[in-house]
Amino acid sequence: MIRFTKILALAVSTVFLSLTESLSASEGLVVGLVDVCGTNGVAGVPAVYVRALERAGQVPVVLPRMSDSRLIADQVRRVDLVLLCGGEDIDPALYRTKKSAQCERVNASRDAFEWMVLDACVKLRRPVFGICRGEQVINAYFGGTLIQDLPM
Numbered sequence: 045m046i047r048f049t050k051i052l053a054l055a056v057s058t059v060f061l062s063l064t065e066s067l068s069a070s071e072g073l074v075v076g077l078v079d080v081c082g083t084n085g086v087a088g089v090p091a092v093y094v095r096a097l098e099r100a101g102q103v104p105v106v107l108p109r110m111s112d113s114r115l116i117a118d119q120v121r122r123v124d125l126v127l128l129c130g131g132e133d134i135d136p137a138l139y140r141t142k143k144s145a146q147c148e149r150v151n152a153s154r155d156a157f158e159w160m161v162l163d164a165c166v167k168l169r170r171p172v173f174g175i176c177r178g179e180q181v182i183n184a185y186f187g188g189t190l191i192q193d194l195p196m
Contacts, residue, residue: 076107076123078161078178080131081154089129093175109157113164116157120164125171128158128178136192139184146193159185 075097077089087108097104107119107126120126135150136143138159143150158178162185165172174182180190 071101072103073124074103074105074122076120076126077104078107078126078128078158079109079154080129081109081151081157083151093127093129107161109153111157111160113160116160117164117168120161120168120170123170125173126161126165128161128172128174128181130176130178132177133192134177134180134184134190136190138181139189141189141192144192155181 077093077097079087080089082088087106089104089106094104105123107116107123110116110119131151131154133148133150135152135155136147138155158181162172162182164170172182174180183190
């Protein structure tokens with residue numbers, strides 16, 4: 045499991061590095077980092093994402109969790125692109141599958157918020173990127189499926 049985790053972390057780091065390198069060509073984009081909706085009630089995102097975007101010359105801003113779709117659309121309207129961060133598993137119901145025993149904790153409020161952010165991105169034609177969990181959310185949003193637990 046540790047070896048797989050290190051390989052996965054390397055792959056995610058490589059994808060994120062590629063994203064920030066490609067953004068470097070576009071100075072000063074405002075990148076909306078979607079709140080990871082922690083259980084402590086504090087809005088936030090992993091600091092590594094903020095630092096990487098800053099090094100790439102971009103302007104990272106946190107899009108805090110909200111429940112009003114009009115306010116979420118207003119947040120999305122104010123940024124050039126949106127980035128969905130990594131994190132816990134998404135609810136398998138979002139990709140029409142029953143939850144398996146291997147599926148770890150899910151964050152229903154985060155799932156709902158990110159879904160509404162994607163609704164706004166589609167309506168406003170804003171580009172959206174995903175890292176790990178974020179890619180899974182985008183995939184499920186557009187009708188894709190996921191394998192909950194890959195055997196090692």
